[in-house]
Amino acid sequence: xxxxxxxxxxxxxxxxxxxxxxxxxxxxxxxxxxxxxxxxxxxxxxxxxxxxxxxxxxxxxxxxxxxxxxxxxxxxxxxxxxxxxxxxxxxxxxxxxxxxxxxxxxxxxxxxxxxxxxxxxxxxxxxxxxxxxxxxxxxxxxxxxxxxxxxxxxxxxxxxxxxxxxxxxxxxxxxxxxxxxxxxxxxxxxxxxxxxxxxxxxxxxxxxxxxxxxxxxxxxxxxxxxxxxxxxxxxxxxxxxxxxxxxxxxxxxxxxxxxxxxxxxxxxxxxxxxxxxxxxxxxxxxxxxxxxxxxxxxxxxxxxxxxxxxxxxxxxxxxxxxxxx
Numbered sequence: 001x002x003x004x005x006x007x008x009x010x011x012x013x014x015x016x017x018x019x020x021x022x023x024x025x026x027x028x029x030x031x032x033x034x035x036x037x038x039x040x041x042x043x044x045x046x047x048x049x050x051x052x053x054x055x056x057x058x059x060x061x062x063x064x065x066x067x068x069x070x071x072x073x074x075x076x077x078x079x080x081x082x083x084x085x086x087x088x089x090x091x092x093x094x095x096x097x098x099x100x101x102x103x104x105x106x107x108x109x110x111x112x113x114x115x116x117x118x119x120x121x122x123x124x125x126x127x128x129x130x131x132x133x134x135x136x137x138x139x140x141x142x143x144x145x146x147x148x149x150x151x152x153x154x155x156x157x158x159x160x161x162x163x164x165x166x167x168x169x170x171x172x173x174x175x176x177x178x179x180x181x182x183x184x185x186x187x188x189x190x191x192x193x194x195x196x197x198x199x200x201x202x203x204x205x206x207x208x209x210x211x212x213x214x215x216x217x218x219x220x221x222x223x224x225x226x227x228x229x230x231x232x233x234x235x236x237x238x239x240x241x242x243x244x245x246x247x248x249x250x251x252x253x254x255x256x257x258x259x260x261x262x263x264x265x266x267x268x269x270x271x272x273x274x275x276x277x278x279x280x281x282x283x284x285x286x287x288x289x290x291x292x293x294x295x296x297x298x299x300x301x302x303x304x305x306x307x308x309x310x311x312x313x314x315x316x317x318x319x320x321x322x323x324x325x
Contacts, residue, residue, distance in 0.1 A: 008053060008126070010178055011143040013092035018145075019282060021230055022270060028276045028282075029267070038255075038285035039117070040226050041219060047121065056215060058207040061165050063197050064317035066095055067078055068310050073102035076159075076321060079308065080191045081108045083157035089126065090114030099193075100133060103159075106122055111137040113153055117144055146174075149181045158186065163195040165317070168252065168288040186324040192304055194320045198311070201287040202246040209287065217242030220255050223284055227274050231269040239263060243281060255285040262266040263291035265298050274308040 009047045021040060028035040042050070055064040082103055087096050095116075103109035112129065116122045122140040129138045143151060145162075152160070160182065170178055177321055182192065224235035231283045244254040259276035266273050276282075295318070304322040311318045 008119065008122060008140040008142055009139065009153075011055050011148050011317065012119075016311075017117070018230060021219075022224075025227060025231060025267065026272060029272065034276075034282040036223055036227075036282065036284050038223075041153065042118070043222070043226050043229070043282075044120075045225065046219060046222040047118075049215060049222060052215050053211070053219060056211045056213065058211045060204070060208060060316055061197050062095075062190035064161060064314070065165070065311040065319065066098070067312045068093055068195075068317065068319045069098040069149065072310050072319065073098040075308075076104070077106035077108070079321065080159045081106065081157065082159035082191060083108055084111045084113060084153070084155035084159070085109060086113045086152060086158055086160045088115050088160065088162045089164070090116045090122070095163060097132075099159075099161065100129075100136070104133070104136070108157070111155055113139055113141060113155070114143055114217055115141040115143055115152075117142070129170075136189070138152075146178060148183050149178075152185050156187075157190070158320055159191040160186065161192060161193040163193070163319075165195055165197040166289070167194060167196055169285065169291070170288070171286060172178065174286075175234070175298060176302070179298060179304070181301035188324050189323050192299075192320075192322045194295075194299075194322065196290045196318050197287070198287060198316060198318050199251055199291055201220070201314060202248075204316070205253055205289065206244055206246055210242065213302050214242075216255075220257060220266075220284055224257070227267070231267050233265060233267040233269075234256060235265050236263070238285065250288070251288045251291075252288040254283055256281040256283050258282075290318065292318060 024037050029227055115126060119142045122142055126138050126140040204233050221237040221240055224237045227233040228235050239260050240257040241260060243258050245254055247254055258281045261278045262277050264273055292309060299322050300305055303325060305325040308321040308323045
């Protein structure tokens with residue numbers, strides 16, 4: 001089966017992504033301290049590296065969340081009776097197949113709407129899903145789930161899934177409008193399924209973002225390759241070391257890149273030269289960890305009612321099922 005852009009709803013084009021990257025790179029690289037958004041890790045190489053990360057022994061979130069879905073998917077299908085499943089940041093939709101199978105078995109599901117920023121990844125996923133679920137209406141949406149929530153298809157009986165702990169990449173100031181905007185797009189009684197990593201011993205947390213094989217370090221440096229390719233920059237990734245640390249006050253992991261020497265980086269596409277001092281660090285990601293009471297409060301303030309809360313056997317990861325109230 002082949003799939004063309006006519007078979008996708010495309011709200012985010014390559015020109016939009018480049019414009020956003022240019023704006024974010026200029027803002028982040030001229031700030032003190034410097035920063036870059038984590039969404040730019042994920043070109044084809046970065047996505048492949050992240051898939052490697054999910055299989056590393058130190059990286060528990062993917063396995064923990066999958067164990068919850070393995071155990072609870074049938075209950076989620078029974079409780080929600082969802083007719084349409086919408087997934088934000090779907091990627092390959094691998095874990096979501098547990099929900100698809102359970103909802104089909106329950107007999108209510110008619111449509112699956114995966115949303116992702118990458119048209120290529122989404123096209124590939126939709127081809128596979130249509131092959132494996134020929135009786136299911138599958139329609140991919142190429143969009144940014146921060147910018148385009150108002151474009152979610154208005155199908156009845158929706159369950160919106162936001163998995164993988166991606167909610168942790170938002171700061172509290174970013175989470176509040178995101179959750180409130182999502183709530184505004186849902187009808188009262190529609191459902192929201194949220195995967196969130198939990199606060200735990202830093203001895204478990206930090207290695208998940210700083211593995212012994214160095215895959216996460218290479219993933220972190222990949223953002224520099226993205227800037228080189230997209231903005232004609234001349235970053236030398238080998239001159240930046242990977243840093244992962246736990247911030248106990250903010251209760252998040254920070255990933256940073258530390259310059260190993262004084263250097264200047266040129267970005268001709270932005271007509272910009274940026275200086276890094278030896279030892280200077282640039283933040284590339286935050287990954288917030290949650291406490292159940294705090295997550296319940298954030299959902300409530302956005303207009304959701306938490307109905308069910310599940311964790312894996314070791315209470316490392318949580319999955320919340322909430323309704324738009």
